[in-house]
Amino acid sequence: MAYRWGMVVDLDRCTGCEACVTACHAENNLPTVGADEAARGRAMHWIRVERYWEGEFPDVRVKFRPVLCQQCGNAPCEAVCPTYASHQNEDGLNAQVYNRCIGTRYCGNACMYNVRFFNFFHPQWEKPLQLQLNPDVSLRESGVMEKCTFCVQRIKAAKSAAKAEDRAIADGSLQPACAQACPAGALVFGDLNDPESRVARLSASPRGSKLLEDLGAEPKITYLHRQGWHESNA
Amino acid sequence: MKAVYALYTDPDAAQQAVEALRGLGVKERDIVVMSSEPFEEYEFSHRDKATWLHWIAGAGGVTGMVAGYLLTFTTQQLWPLTTSGMPIVSTWPNTIIVFEMTMLGAILATAVSLLITASLPSRLSVLYDPAVTLGYILVGVNRPDEPLASRLDEALAGVPGGQVKTVA
Amino acid sequence: MNRTRNNPIADDLVRPLFHTSVWFYGSAAVLATIVLCGAAAWAYQIWYGIGVAGINWPIFWGFYLTNFVFWIGISHAGTLISAILRLVNARWRRPVTRCAEVITVFALMIGAMFPLIHLGRPWLAFWLAPYPSAREIWPNFRSPLVWDFFAINTYLTGSVLFLLLPMIPDLALIRDRATGWRRFVYGTLALGWQGTTKQWHRLESGMQIMAIAIIPVAVSVHTIVAFDFSMATVPMWHSTIFGPYFVAGAIFSGIAALIIAMAALRRLLHLEAYLHPVHFENLGKLLLLMSLLWAYFVFAERLTVWYGNEPSEMAVFWATQAGDYAPLYWTMVVCNFVIPFPILTLRRLRTVTGCVVASFAVLIGMWLERFLIIIPSLSRKPLTYSWGSYSPQLVEIVLMVATFAAMILLYMLFSKFVPIISIWELKVGNQPHPPVETADDELAELWKARP
Amino acid sequence: MTPMDRRRFLKVTAITGTSAALARCGNPEHQIIRFVPEEELTPGIAVWKPSVCPLCNAGCGVLARVMDGDAEVFRNGEAGVTRMGLPRKLEGDPAHGVSQGRLCVRGQAALQVTYHPDRLASPRRRVGERGSGAFEDITWDAALTELIGRLDTLVEAGNAGQIAFIGRPRRGRRAELVAEFLRRIGAPAPVAFEFFDDAVIRRANELSFGRYQLPTIDLARTHYLIGFGADFLGTWNSPVAHGAAYGRMRQGQPGTVTKFVQVEPRMSQTGASANEWVAVPPGTEGVVALGLAHVIMRDGLRPASAAGRAGAMVEGFAQGLAAFAPADVERYTGITPARIERLAREFAANGPAVAVIGGPALAHTNGLAQALAVNALNALVGSVDVPGGVLFTPTEVAPVGPPRSLREVVGGAAAPQLLLLDEANPVYASPPGWHVADLLQRVPFIVSFGAFVDETSVLADLLLPDHSFLESWTESSPESGSADAANATAPPAMHPLYDTRSMPDVLLDVARRLQRPLDPPLPWQTFDEMVQAPTTVPAMPAAPSRAPDTPRAWADARFDGEAGTYPFHFLPYASQALLDGSLAHLPWLQELPDPLTTAMWSAWVEINPGTAERLGIAEGDMVEITSAHGSVRAPAVISPGIGPTAVAMPAGQGHDTFTRYASGRGANPVHVLAPLDEPETGALAWSATRVRIARVGAADGSLILFAGATRERPDHHGRG
Structure with missing residues (x-):
């Protein structure tokens, strides 16, 4: 049976620590754009932890929400691409083929989650920072759109290892870098087609909802909202 | 004698000249009229009205439509890639391509058949006189049959205002 | 050889081809320099990366796409208007058609360059074209950008033919009056046109078909440009009104561009005898109509959004209505409605000057409209954390100025090589007009000179 | 270095066809020496090697994903290229009791410590004015000869007590070695310095529960x-x-x-x-x-x-x-x-x-x-x-009571004669009232083991760069974070890139070569040997070590600065990315949006919205914070998370000298702090300063925010 990779983000666990952000940079060879470019809105974070303030001092709270590519089933970014650089792959991933990308950036506009990032210049790694690069992940050149892949290089490796041993990928044995790093275990990754997988069971949680669900993009990430404390517990 | 013609300033005179030539029995397709504008109000400009240009345009459109259909519907299946949950062959968007190809076919067919039927490009005929673009209307006969030739001069000159010329 | 008395129309209109003033060379040089600056800016951008422009995350489209939509809009001046007028057989169209169609062709060429300029990897732009390649992949026909590619190519092909075919008789006229290299060039370009009744008839009926065909194409082009936006579920883009709204806006700005071009030609080439105030009056009325139509569309769009009160749309709504973009928004309203409406409504103000003033306002307003459609929506997508802002960079401004210079330069050059008013069509309009009697010896001389 | 090593390192292969061909092209970049690889590697296959994250004291066990690659390295004074195993990614070690297979944002970035472009690649000696940052490369032999000469002179003169060591609070064998070295040479105990130090909670736990931990x-x-x-x-x-x-x-x-x-x-x-x-x-x-x-x-x-x-x-x-x-x-x-x-x-x-x-x-x-x-x-x-x-995590290695505080060195009348610095950066991270920089100017000879030139090590006379943690033996003996002891020791995860030496080995080497041997001599030849030998420090007793103390009365917090003149509490805090500033050199962390403000590459001042409005301060405006001890300028962030009578500022930025990524960026809140302390522990009371604030200019672009809005629904006006 085909895999359908999905994720659950448990907002009750997320502490906003951003371990996922740097883990993603390290795993996926994201360029550091530098202060000047960051000031111009070119910082690249495939996963970001959105922070929203609620209320005013002193009755103030914060909502953290990790946002990464939602790997939509009906991804608005895909159809608009003239060269099929953005398309749905066989695992239900919203794939981005860098070599096909000509840089219209239309996908970035069509994406309602703003999780697509563009290489405005050739990425630079000042020597010897290039030694940190992950050889399993291709580098993107100037003019190319990129985005979260659910660490497709890890998925590929796990699939070929499983295939060699003629077994399915065991639930929990495969994680993208963000989920692996997350101290609080707020990010749960797995196969939605396997009803016994942790991600499939958590996706069915009554706490669950999708981000901008009403747009109908069928995102494969489920957000579990925070569990409220009731005064009756007192 | 290769050709004989007359230049007129007045389209009415040109009309008379055409009729005079007809009176001599010159065949309709041997009568040449050249002008610097269409003169649609005059009968002589309507002698050649054929309407099949529209059909050619239509045929071009159909060709474009078929080409558009094949281009979209077949190439989508050559390497079926799913995007945005749309069907591999997505009729709605393909309709746009088919429409544009249809119109392109019609336009190209029109332009090409216009040029071909109007014998463009071609060399200037011996009859041609640059006075035409000055506003004169040229009425003449190319390679008239010998028996008729001598009478053509008279017929053309018979219309007032005509300046008859003969190309040897 | 003085032929002026023979045919004043032809002589007036052909004169610019044979007489070139110092002013022309001077201004052409200045314009060419600006265009070269634009080319240098583009080269600079290709060399260093598209990042030299002001676009950023998440405002991935900026000035370039604004200019794209603007120029494609301007292109609706010509062929569409000329085709409509041709079909309804409006007499006053005759001096207008060619200068309008030229705008279309050049504006389309310039407009179509902007998507290339804005590409991250412009050297791969040919991947949009459908051709069997070793990559074994075809363009994605579900992408509005591929629709653009087809629509613009169809419209450009149609418009070029629509411009060139009726030019042939005039080229023949120049051929017959020119000497030397001009005679050869124009002789070649005239394709051996003689003006036989058959040729005239084919040209007339061919143009009739083309006029019918080009109108839906023109409508489709700007509809598809609108689809570039309305296909995305971006707030205030995802709207069914966008197709007709864009087409109306395109015609609106197109007419404004045409009025300005005509006024310039009238003044600079001394064509007062051919471009009458009545032409401006008529086009002014058309501009007024489009201004009202534009206002109607804007009101319909704004009211619908306001009434629906959908949060992410309201964010864009207020950003334009009262927020960061409000100064631009209200400038747009003033330029597109407050200024042109009184000028074009009051007969006393609907003069050549009045129409030109209104048209300049409309051009500014319509440019702003394109900007305000693209940028505020992208800067206010639903997840507010990812809101952004955009400010254009030097490269974008230089390239924009360069395209305006290119438009003027191309127009100037065109009017140097081809009569900017269709001579034969004008003659048809002036019927009856017997040519002035020509002396026999002059005719004989012409005869000798025939090709 | 043994002859065999020499052969292994020096044998230059010049000389694959490619590099030879490239060399002939005349491009000097390509005229590279290619060293014989020092390890067997399977191309493209990742190997996982354990290590310990060094960036804070939590001691998280990590696994480094090592894959082969070509690296520019120094071998015996020559630059060249070799194929070697290179750590590409750090993950938490699932077998480690603290990290449990997870890793924080800073631990993920620890990789860049090793590959940092401004890392010191060889020993250096100061050539310019002290603090000018002018150094020249020297050999290890020359560097160690100089250091040993200085030490010998001091020891001969009976001035070994004038030797000072300032390091970061570390636990484990490396700290033990330092302490033993100093003890046996006759120097005072090492000073552990860290800005955000935990002496107070340890002391409280000692009083309350008998655990200095x-x-x-x-x-x-x-x-x-x-x-x-x-x-x-x-x-x-x-x-x-x-x-x-x-x-x-x-x-x-x-x-x-x-x-x-x-x-x-x-x-x-x-x-x-x-x-x-x-x-x-x-x-x-x-x-x-x-x-x-x-x-x-x-x-x-x-x-x-x-x-x-x-x-x-x-x-x-x-x-x-x-x-x-x-x-x-x-x-x-x-x-x-x-x-x-x-x-x-x-x-x-x-x-x-x-x-x-x-x-x-x-x-x-x-x-x-x-x-x-x-x-x-x-x-x-x-x-x-x-x-x-x-x-309380059971630990084998525990500090016996509080370490020596920097205050003891700073407070002393005479400056030490020789100072050994190990990564601590007190010049950057101590309040102006401590006059640390002045003190260091008076130290005749300073040696730094740190891998980077920072505000403190720029004053050094000798830079003896340590290996990065991935090139060294690493240890974890966590003080907290696990219910069970979670000690770990790991060998180097990679060969050294540069001409650096492990600091413990340098100490051992120095100890051997001193004119007057240590008394008693250190029992280890190399640090490898030491980490595998049993510890000499007694384990912490399970029972409370001291008798219950007398009760402490509640005391109201004292603040520096008159409330009238300085109406705002000044609250510095540890930056999620840069911690106390010791991580400001890592580009990944500089570009990390701060969790609450989303600022990157910036320092800032958090101000309550009402206060900001009252003072006419808009987001991004430059604000000056002034205390009785100094002032700093930074852009304002309007934050609903702080009260109207306080302003907050993250630590971490405002470095004068700390690599290309941190130098000259933002402002350092420590510059305005009063030298107040908690009297019993002597710990700096870094939240006890009052300040006044004033708008001093419009936004200058130095505040770089990733987020566009702070609220999920910023527009309240609906249809209005």
């Missing part, structure tokens, strides 16, 4: 948690372990809905996750704890005796803390009595319940009293050494 909060089994300023999910104590436990607390206890209350003056990243956030004036957190204890005892929910020794450390505890009735707490904190009563009932009823204090709440002159108050509260509800309560 950081606590571990067993969040995974807690039902009710009250935090007092402790940023245990972000920057304080052992964030990975506590983050993992927090996740289990929230969603790992089926059927239980947990509550987390955070009491603090400025919302920390940890406080952002609280169900209920309670704002209090700085330095009054302990009053809330005492007020809760008062209500619990008053209502007979728990007897005072339940608090045992921890209660006995708080004056008046046995009498039910009569001075801390809810009305008194309101007077201190502004919290309504009803709220105190409710929180107290919830805390007592929803066991296991635990309170935790740390970070800014302890950086006051009354820090110890605050910590003792929270300890007593925990003890009162029986949450010490029980599941869901406060635990």
